[in-house]
Amino acid sequence: MTEEHEVVIQFRNVTKTFDLFKNDKQRLKSLLFRNTNARKKVAIDNLSFDIRQGEAVAILGKNGAGKSTMLKMISGVTFPTVGSVRVTGRVSALLEVSGGFDPELSGRENIYFRGELLGISRDELKEMEPDIVAFSELGSYIDMPIRTYSSGMKSKLGFSINANIRPDIIIVDEALSVGDKDFRAKCRRRITEILNSGVTFLFVTHSTAEAKNFCKRGLVIREGKLVFDGDIKDAAAFYEKMHV
Amino acid sequence: MSTFINGSKKKRCRDAYSRSVFIDFVERHQHLAAVNYPDSFETELDIVNNVTFAKGLARRRLIQRNELGGYSATREGRKQIDPEYVAFYRFCSPYVDVCDFEQEREQHREESFCAAMWSVLLRELHRRMQKGDFPAVCNLHRDIARLYELEQCNEQAAYHFVAALYIHYSGLPYYKDLLLMLRGAKKESTVRDSFGAIYAPPMIVDGLKRHMDRITLDFVREVFHRNPLVINLCSPEMLFELIQALCGGTYDDKVWQGKLRAAFGALMENAKKTGAAAKAVPGRRKEPDGGKS
Numbered sequence: 426m427t428e429e430h431e432v433v434i435q436f437r438n439v440t441k442t443f444d445l446f447k448n449d450k451q452r453l454k455s456l457l458f459r460n461t462n463a464r465k466k467v468a469i470d471n472l473s474f475d476i477r478q479g480e481a482v483a484i485l486g487k488n489g490a491g492k493s494t495m496l497k498m499i500s501g502v503t504f505p506t507v508g509s510v511r512v513t514g515r516v517s518a519l520l521e522v523s524g525g526f527d528p529e530l531s532g533r534e535n536i537y538f539r540g541e542l543l544g545i546s547r548d549e550l551k552e553m554e555p556d557i558v559a560f561s562e563l564g565s566y567i568d569m570p571i572r573t574y575s576s577g578m579k580s581k582l583g584f585s586i587n588a589n590i591r592p593d594i595i596i597v598d599e600a601l602s603v604g605d606k607d608f609r610a611k612c613r614r615r616i617t618e619i620l621n622s623g624v625t626f627l628f629v630t631h632s633t634a635e636a637k638n639f640c641k642r643g644l645v646i647r648e649g650k651l652v653f654d655g656d657i658k659d660a661a662a663f664y665e666k667m668h669v
Numbered sequence: 670m671s672t673f674i675n676g677s678k679k680k681r682c683r684d685a686y687s688r689s690v691f692i693d694f695v696e697r698h699q700h701l702a703a704v705n706y707p708d709s710f711e712t713e714l715d716i717v718n719n720v721t722f723a724k725g726l727a728r729r730r731l732i733q734r735n736e737l738g739g740y741s742a743t744r745e746g747r748k749q750i751d752p753e754y755v756a757f758y759r760f761c762s763p764y765v766d767v768c769d770f771e772q773e774r775e776q777h778r779e780e781s782f783c784a785a786m787w788s789v790l791l792r793e794l795h796r797r798m799q800k801g802d803f804p805a806v807c808n809l810h811r812d813i814a815r816l817y818e819l820e821q822c823n824e825q826a827a828y829h830f831v832a833a834l835y836i837h838y839s840g841l842p843y844y845k846d847l848l849l850m851l852r853g854a855k856k857e858s859t860v861r862d863s864f865g866a867i868y869a870p871p872m873i874v875d876g877l878k879r880h881m882d883r884i885t886l887d888f889v890r891e892v893f894h895r896n897p898l899v900i901n902l903c904s905p906e907m908l909f910e911l912i913q914a915l916c917g918g919t920y921d922d923k924v925w926q927g928k929l930r931a932a933f934g935a936l937m938e939n940a941k942k943t944g945a946a947a948k949a950v951p952g953r954r955k956e957p958d959g960g961k962s
Contacts, residue, residue, distance in 0.1 A: 437761045437763055438805075438808045473811075473872050501708045507763070508763050509713060509763045511707055511709045511713075513698065513707055514698075544704030544705045546738065648866075651868075651870065651871055652868040652871075654871030655871070659918075663922070666922065
């Protein structure tokens with residue numbers, strides 16, 4: 426086995442199940458007693474794969490296939506029921522770009538708020554701040570509270586923060602559709618720059634064309650199972666065949 | 670599962686393991702701030718908080734702050750790194766506990782990391798097989814194959830990759846449903862509808878691709894012969910054909926899902942016939958022969 430680059434994301438036999446409760450009464454019962462009649466939903470079923478440093482990987486799958494659950498596990502938002510998920514490095518996740526802001530803080534304050542959550546020192550953030558502000562194109566709005574922002578403005582700020590904090594792993598979940606046409610083009614250029622700097626890139630999309638643009642490897646997920654892992658062209662062909 | 674060592678020895682073993690893996694990680698990622706160390710350390714190494722743990726090690730002078738904003742190991746710290754613990758961590762098999770590995774390691778003092786791991790994994794494989802945990806059996810076969818690959822034992826690696834695929838495509842998860850159908854506890858249509866698609870796990874396919882030159886029909890037959898199962902969706906010929914399709918890039922998902930569904934249908938018919946025959950002979954209970962006849 427070749428060891429060219431270090432494995433930065435490692436999934437081993439990962440299963441994630443959710444309990445589906447009919448109502449709150451049943452949910453409460455489940456906290457008190459072991460045996461409840463909750464239905465189990467398997468979101469991720471025995472997933473195993475490795476992603477090495479600097480790889481650009483597209484994750485393809487229909488709605489409900491388990492892509493977002495997988496990404497949430499990588500970004501540490503949720504944990505596996507069974508198996509092991511190992512992630513090495515600073516993760517910047519653009520899962521819900523407009524989420525995770527404190528509405529009472531200004532855009533600028535939110536840059537520090539998010540950055541510090543990611544373990545970036547204040548000095549580093551000070552250095553990054555002008556780039557983030559310029560990239561977001563928010564102008565004087567950057568010092569206004571987030572609650573006054575439109576959803577597009579929040580998305581722009583979210584993308585700017587995540588794309589400029591120099592992460593080791595960047596996760597993009599359909600987030601390249603933020604903002605207007607010009608901003609989207611700018612996002613794409615930034616992603617290409619990030620890719621060239623050797624950052625590991627995970628990209629969730631339904632668009633095989635976009636996946637082929639950015640990625641060399643593709644994972645196809647179906648009903649929580651990994652059904653294909655290989656070259657992006659083959660992965661895209663496999664995914665397209667699934668729809669026929 | 671670990672029964673051999675008492676509480677304090679177990680704790681010592683776990684502590685040494687956590688320390689070893691943590692210091693090795695620190696040494697290899699000197700630019701990372703402790704807040705960015707993997708969350709999985711909490712579940713896998715019993716480290717409640719990476720930052721506090723790092724500070725604790727720094728107080729004991731096993732690691733020290735560096736100019737990159739992270740930590741690096743001291744000379745004393747590097748001495749604490751046990752390469753076999755690190756190899757165990759990197760191998761990443763969620764089915765094996767470090768204490769079980771330690772027990773085997775004590776018994777295989779002169780042998781390699783792989784020798785101890787084989788013992789642990791094979792024992793676990795046997796236990797899971799008896800328990801009927803077939804996804805785990807499949808995963809363990811794959812892990813054993815990876816271990817053989819590390820030792821360049823390619824023939825054995827190929828055997829275990831084929832065995833993993835064989836278990837995966839056996840249809841064993843449906844055995845319970847078939848029995849319930851025979852006892853009248855489940856409707857035939859319900860069992861038929863419960864059959865979902867089966868996909869080859871890419872990690873196994875990659876392994877098979879690496880050893881394709883060794884895999885022949887006789888090789889596959891040997892796997893069937895050595896691992897008899899109560900039911901099986903595939904014949905040796907069908908599994909061999911599947912391996913060739915998966916490795917040769919001619920795999921057509923629609924065609925294969927159709928074949929598997931048809932095999933499951935045949936299995937159900939066979940089960941029904943066997944069940945009817947068993948009912949006809951009082952006092953004798955037969956179980957489906959898996960469509961082999």
